[in-house]
Amino acid sequence: MEKIQYTPIIIESLIFGKNSDYPLYIKSGENFILYRSKALVFSQNDALRLKNNGVDNLYIELKDKEKYDNDILEHIETIIKSNDTNFEEKAVKIYIYSKVYAEYVVTTGNLRENQENVKKSIETTIEYLLMSEFAFMNLLNLSSYDYNEVGHGMNVSIYSMALANRLGFSNKISLYEIGLSGLTHDIGKLKIPKELLSKNDLSEREAHEIQKHPIYSKEILTANGIDNDNIINGVLEHHEASDGTGYPFGKMEEDISTYGKILIITNSFDSLTRNRLYRLKLSVPDALNLMEQNSNLYNKAFLKEFILLMSKKAL
Numbered sequence: 001m002e003k004i005q006y007t008p009i010i011i012e013s014l015i016f017g018k019n020s021d022y023p024l025y026i027k028s029g030e031n032f033i034l035y036r037s038k039a040l041v042f043s044q045n046d047a048l049r050l051k052n053n054g055v056d057n058l059y060i061e062l063k064d065k066e067k068y069d070n071d072i073l074e075h076i077e078t079i080i081k082s083n084d085t086n087f088e089e090k091a092v093k094i095y096i097y098s099k100v101y102a103e104y105v106v107t108t109g110n111l112r113e114n115q116e117n118v119k120k121s122i123e124t125t126i127e128y129l130l131m132s133e134f135a136f137m138n139l140l141n142l143s144s145y146d147y148n149e150v151g152h153g154m155n156v157s158i159y160s161m162a163l164a165n166r167l168g169f170s171n172k173i174s175l176y177e178i179g180l181s182g183l184t185h186d187i188g189k190l191k192i193p194k195e196l197l198s199k200n201d202l203s204e205r206e207a208h209e210i211q212k213h214p215i216y217s218k219e220i221l222t223a224n225g226i227d228n229d230n231i232i233n234g235v236l237e238h239h240e241a242s243d244g245t246g247y248p249f250g251k252m253e254e255d256i257s258t259y260g261k262i263l264i265i266t267n268s269f270d271s272l273t274r275n276r277l278y279r280l281k282l283s284v285p286d287a288l289n290l291m292e293q294n295s296n297l298y299n300k301a302f303l304k305e306f307i308l309l310m311s312k313k314a315l
């Protein structure tokens with residue numbers, strides 16, 4: 001008998017999925033146990049119950065993945081246009097939907113297989129961001145709870161799109177490019193051994209290896225068929241600095257692309273306001289103050305706009 005293959009799904013995504021006809025499984029050790037033969041109406045309470053029992057993911061059979069993706073896509077398109085769903089609630093649904101695909105991409109480096117879904121999730125976020133000046137804050141209120149690589153990628157993506165929009169980018173294609181660049185900027189860390197990423201005392205050689213991750217990010221994107229210069233430059237330059245002290249190339253500001261200048265700011269900010277292994281996060285005002293004190297690292301005009309953008313959050 002052919003072995004059934006399974007793929008994880010995020011529990012919250014089922015809350016807004018329609019009543020699908022594919023079975024759901026729970027993983028126990030190496031085994032997959034049937035949880036529901038049909039995904040009947042799945043409520044917030046069901047999700048909470050699973051979470052309380054330590055279940056983070058449900059699984060579906062790999063052959064049902066396309067149906068699952070289509071269900072989510074269909075539903076999210078209805079949600080964003082719906083007059084019945086309030087504006088904050090839309091942010092929650094869009095965020096959960098985006099997270100499903102962000103997680104696939106950031107944890108596997110496989111963009112090709114989910115490219116359409118990732119594109120749709122970023123485009124949906126853009127559509128939402130452009131609806132109202134309150135949209136950005138609604139998304140930020142959700143993102144604060146994620147302290148991992150997926151949350152970091154999503155935050156940098158959302159911050160970068162909002163900053164680009166504030167700087168006058170209103171073209172949806174440009175906003176999509178910067179959103180994808182933000183989401184995938186650290187994807188190259190997948191090529192670096194985990195032990196190295198969590199190590200405290202790095203040798204010079206090890207530090208140098210970690211500093212190559214923007215180059216690895218580019219390599220992963222290229223391997224996935226993405227060769228758009230804007231996207232690639234944003235990813236490659238996210239650790240550069242205007243005064244030439246960044247890495248991996250030590251570029252000066254005049255050699256850094258516009259997307260790079262945006263990502264340098266958004267990546268710094270999200271790193272400062274997020275708990276790391278050896279350091280506690282800074283508050284939003286403290287992070288913005290620190291960045292202002294070190295303004296030689298950033299494009300000053302962009303930094304000023306970013307501080308204005310985030311100032312509502314700081315209040």
Ligand SMILES: [Fe+2]
Nearest residue numbers: 185186238239
């Ligand atoms: Fe990075």
